[in-house]
Amino acid sequence: xxxxxxxxxxxxxxxxxxxxxxxxxxxxxxxxxxxxxxxxxxxxxxxxxxxxxxxxxxxxxxxxxxxxxxxxxxxxxxxxxxxxxxxxxxxxxxxxxxxxxxxxxxxxxxxxxxxxxxxxxxxxxxxxxxxxxxxxxxxxxxxxxxxxxxxxxxxxxxxxxxxxxxxxxxxxxxxxxxxxxxxxxxxxxxxxxxxxxxxxxxxxxxxxxxxxxxxxxxxxxxxxxxxxxxxxxxxxxxxxxxxxxxxxxxxxxxxxxxxxxxxxxxxxxxxxxxxxxxx
Numbered sequence: 257x258x259x260x261x262x263x264x265x266x267x268x269x270x271x272x273x274x275x276x277x278x279x280x281x282x283x284x285x286x287x288x289x290x291x292x293x294x295x296x297x298x299x300x301x302x303x304x305x306x307x308x309x310x311x312x313x314x315x316x317x318x319x320x321x322x323x324x325x326x327x328x329x330x331x332x333x334x335x336x337x338x339x340x341x342x343x344x345x346x347x348x349x350x351x352x353x354x355x356x357x358x359x360x361x362x363x364x365x366x367x368x369x370x371x372x373x374x375x376x377x378x379x380x381x382x383x384x385x386x387x388x389x390x391x392x393x394x395x396x397x398x399x400x401x402x403x404x405x406x407x408x409x410x411x412x413x414x415x416x417x418x419x420x421x422x423x424x425x426x427x428x429x430x431x432x433x434x435x436x437x438x439x440x441x442x443x444x445x446x447x448x449x450x451x452x453x454x455x456x457x458x459x460x461x462x463x464x465x466x467x468x469x470x471x472x473x474x475x476x477x478x479x480x481x482x483x484x485x486x487x488x489x490x491x492x493x494x495x496x497x498x499x500x501x502x503x504x505x506x507x508x509x510x511x512x513x514x515x516x517x518x519x520x521x522x523x524x525x526x527x528x529x530x531x532x533x534x535x
Contacts, residue, residue, distance in 0.1 A: 282369045282383045286329070288337045292439035292472040293534065297333050297386045297394070298369065301326025305378035315373045318380035322371070326384040331363050334386070334394065338440035340406050341501035345441075348402045355401050362386055362394055389467045396465035399441050403457060403464075409444060409504070414451040416513045425518035426529065427488030428454075429479045430505055432496045433535035439472050440503040443532065447512045448497060454515075459528045470530040479531040486529050492518060505532070 285291050285298040303321030305314035335346035349356040369383040387393040430445065445454035456469030471482050476493065483491050492514055498506040507515070519525045 279372075282385070286333055288333060289439055289534065291333075291337075291388055293474060295388050297330060297388070299326050299329040299333065299384050301329060301382045301384070303380050305380070307378065314378055315375075315380065318373060318378065319371060319382060322380040322382040323368075323384070326382045327363055327366065330366050330384055330386055331359075334359055334362060337394065338438050338503055339402050340440055340442040340444075340503055343406065345398065345402075348398075348405065352401070352405055355398065355405075358397050358401050362397055365392065391465055395441060395468035399456070399464050399468060400461055402441060406442060408457075409446075409452060409455070411446060411450050411452045414447055414453045414512050414516060416516045422521065423492070423514045423518040424521065425490050425492035425514065425524075426522045427483040427486070427491030427524050428515060428530045429476065429483070429491050429493045429533060430496055430507070430530070431476065431493065431533045432499070432505055433474075433533060435496050435499045435505070436502065437496070437499050437505060437532065437534065438502040439532065439534065441468070442503070443470055444504040445515075445530075446500060446504055446506055447509055448506055449509070451512070453507070453512050454525050454530065456528075458526050460526065463528050467528065469528050470532055472532050472534060474534050476533055479533050482531050483529055486527070488524065488529050491529075491531075 282298055284300055285294050285296060291297045301322040301324065303318050303325055305318040307314070309317060335344065337345045339345060339348055345359060349359050366384040366386050369385045371380070371382040373380045388395050390396055442456045444452060444456070446452055456464070459469050473479050473482060480491060494507050494511040496505045497508055500506060
């Protein structure tokens, strides 16, 4: 009987380890473009235990090592997030102590989504997440810091034709699925003539902190639903005609006139009721 129990112990450990590693794991989101759609960055760090340590310390040190790997991954992804044009977060951090300290705070504040340890393989894993929106999110923390130091576009404001027919739209959906568009902290909307129709600098800071200067999805229906949550019932859907510097979207002049006249009535641009639909 004792011998049978001894033989069963490794089998039980093996089954336990298999069940742990068979759990449903969080979905990794390591591409900044995808993170703008899902609303958070999610990374995974792994580390093997040091077998020279006493067995009681191996799990603890392996988990600590996995966290270090995950924090490094989070830092690299945040550094690569586009601010405007070809400027990234790491460029801004190099120029501003405030931005640098904000980025460091975001990395340190990353939340542990899941962690675990495989006692047979003596390997630990840790999933970390950083939200993009909300008071503690990447956009809400960084956008107010970078906006004052990002050079203005230096473009004229859009001036509609004298006889513009008033429109009654209360939100804006920009379809950029056919364009090489890059989601960023600051995505502007301009005309083919280089006139500015929408600039994130127009948005109130409390709105920027809450949800950023725009939202992002991969479906027109989802875009309408997102705007519906903001009180928009009749959004204007515009197909982008081009992209400038990767992050600024061009739209035709007739669509620009409709955006302008509708915003005159409903001020949806100042409320950041803007959604970009990505491919």
